[in-house]
Amino acid sequence: MQEGETVRIQTRDVDDRTAVCRVAGELDAYTAPELRDALVALVELGKIWVVADLTELTYLDSTGLGILVGTAKQCRQAGGDLSVACARRNLLKIFQISGTQEILNVVADVEAATARLGELCEAHSADSGEEAT
Amino acid sequence: MQEGETVRIQTRDVDDRTAVCRVAGELDAYTAPELRDALVALVELGKIWVVADLTELTYLDSTGLGILVGTAKQCRQAGGDLSVACARRNLLKIFQISGTQEILNVVADVEAATARLGELCEAHSADSGEEAT
Amino acid sequence: MGERDAGTVKMVLPGRPEFLLVARLATSGVGLRADLTVDDIEDLKVAVAEACTNVINHAFDDSVKAADRVIKLRMSVGNGEMTVEVEDEGRGFDPKELERSKRNGLDGKGGLGFGLMQELTDTFRVESAPGSGTRVIMVKRATR
Amino acid sequence: MGERDAGTVKMVLPGRPEFLLVARLATSGVGLRADLTVDDIEDLKVAVAEACTNVINHAFDDSVKAADRVIKLRMSVGNGEMTVEVEDEGRGFDPKELERSKRNGLDGKGGLGFGLMQELTDTFRVESAPGSGTRVIMVKRATR
Numbered sequence A, B: 001m002q003e004g005e006t007v008r009i010q011t012r013d014v015d016d017r018t019a020v021c022r023v024a025g026e027l028d029a030y031t032a033p034e035l036r037d038a039l040v041a042l043v044e045l046g047k048i049w050v051v052a053d054l055t056e057l058t059y060l061d062s063t064g065l066g067i068l069v070g071t072a073k074q075c076r077q078a079g080g081d082l083s084v085a086c087a088r089r090n091l092l093k094i095f096q097i098s099g100t101q102e103i104l105n106v107v108a109d110v111e112a113a114t115a116r117l118g119e120l121c122e123a124h125s126a127d128s129g130e131e132a133t
Numbered sequence C, D: 001m002g003e004r005d006a007g008t009v010k011m012v013l014p015g016r017p018e019f020l021l022v023a024r025l026a027t028s029g030v031g032l033r034a035d036l037t038v039d040d041i042e043d044l045k046v047a048v049a050e051a052c053t054n055v056i057n058h059a060f061d062d063s064v065k066a067a068d069r070v071i072k073l074r075m076s077v078g079n080g081e082m083t084v085e086v087e088d089e090g091r092g093f094d095p096k097e098l099e100r101s102k103r104n105g106l107d108g109k110g111g112l113g114f115g116l117m118q119e120l121t122d123t124f125r126v127e128s129a130p131g132s133g134t135r136v137i138m139v140k141r142a143t144r
């Protein structure tokens, strides 16, 4: 694939509340609206546990970060969360220096991201449980 | 490898008169002098049967063509020849529209190029033989 | 190579998102000629794109005609470093406001762009004033 | 996209071989925005590089200072095509000479560059005259 050949987005349901959104290519202010629309649609469909699979993403800047952070907030407001799968050095640096590694639950791959959401879900249920008692 | 990360040239002896010169990356007026020097050195060392392996070359224009044609002539003057191995569509188009496919003995891979030089060598010996009789 | 082959590339791009790619590709090309590493080039691409994205998002009032919304880029190579200037003739702003917006970070409105530019380059400077356009100057040193 | 997003990118590059890469990368970026196919972009990259190589090889007398040896590029997108103009303020030449040099082909001195430009683009034109610089105008239509 040639550099700049736009962004490619694929979403895949894991269960009725969980989905994986795979974002490949380059994510900048030109291609970001496509991702924003896809993620908004996902959350509106009730997928409040979202894995953002960026393992095939080659470029990311503050516009893409803004969309990921915004989606993470939406998910959390709805009782879910978002986890980013990413192992590319130049992208990890962007998460790191923007201080978004924790808020976006950045881990190395989709498996780890799914596991991370599982943990968060359990912690969440436990919290709700505590609240209920 | 990133686009434009210059040209990479490797030469390998097949026998005392034959060599394969592998040219990877992009060959333009900036990187061409490196190839010209490598090919001149090869012919000066008596390698007059040259395979130019361009199977990993991604860019070629008239400057590179000029060097290949010049080397082919030098080889022929010394009693040898040159054959280009190349299968990339955009490069084949350049050989085709410049009318250099035949003069450069363009074939798909190094094996075919080596075979082509073998044929030319035999034809050459046959010619010399005929002349001798 | 950096020292011998000093040179400057100037560009004028439409201030629209679809041309950010062209700014990044030009940064790659000049960066290779400045002997930057692949990692340094990736960093600088983001920094340049952030500056350009700011021009697109903030520089121009609605009154400015599309044809006049342009981004000027100047990339120069020499002395073992690459310098990029990103300039617009838009509304400008008071750089003192930056500190405030930076503190807001991701939770407030913005500040992230300039933060990334600063972290991803070796030298970073903003020249701007309300009404007189903006120029961002960034330097990346060749580390190899 | 081509029609809606018309736009022009202007560049000034040093007339030296190491910046040919920047011209090619910019061609790629604008070509993608013009909806050219990957194959068409590869063709146009060669055509643009040929025009730039000519500026480097032929446009300037030794008397011209290095800083004045520049290549001006203008790439525009719109109406389902991409137009590239490559311009210099060098010595110029009589385009009528071209036919002669073309006939020489690879066996004579040159003619190959313009031949490739012509074959690799949909429209190709040279404007030049001795003493007044050269401009090459090339158009590639988006076929998808």
Ligand SMILES: Nc1ncnc2c1ncn2[C@@H]1O[C@H](COP(=O)(O)OP(=O)(O)O)[C@@H](O)[C@H]1O
Pocket: C054, C055, C057, C058, C059, C060, C088, C090, C091, C092, C093, C098, C101, C109, C110, C111, C112, C113, C114, C115, C134
């Ligand atoms: N080129 C520009 N023209 C006008 N204002 C600008 C420009 N660049 C930045 N600014 C101002 O500086 C602020 C901070 O920019 P930045 O750190 O990139 O964050 P963001 O773009 O997310 O707001 C912007 O919100 C804007 O008010």
Ligand SMILES: Nc1ncnc2c1ncn2[C@@H]1O[C@H](COP(=O)(O)OP(=O)(O)O)[C@@H](O)[C@H]1O
Pocket: B062, D050, D054, D055, D057, D058, D059, D060, D088, D090, D091, D092, D093, D098, D101, D109, D110, D111, D112, D113, D114, D115, D134
């Ligand atoms: N930008 C230019 N300035 C001056 N002369 C030029 C320019 N471009 C081309 N020419 C003239 O046209 C001739 C043909 O060019 P071209 O077809 O590219 O072949 P080549 O560059 O191999 O000679 C050149 O040899 C040169 O005399």
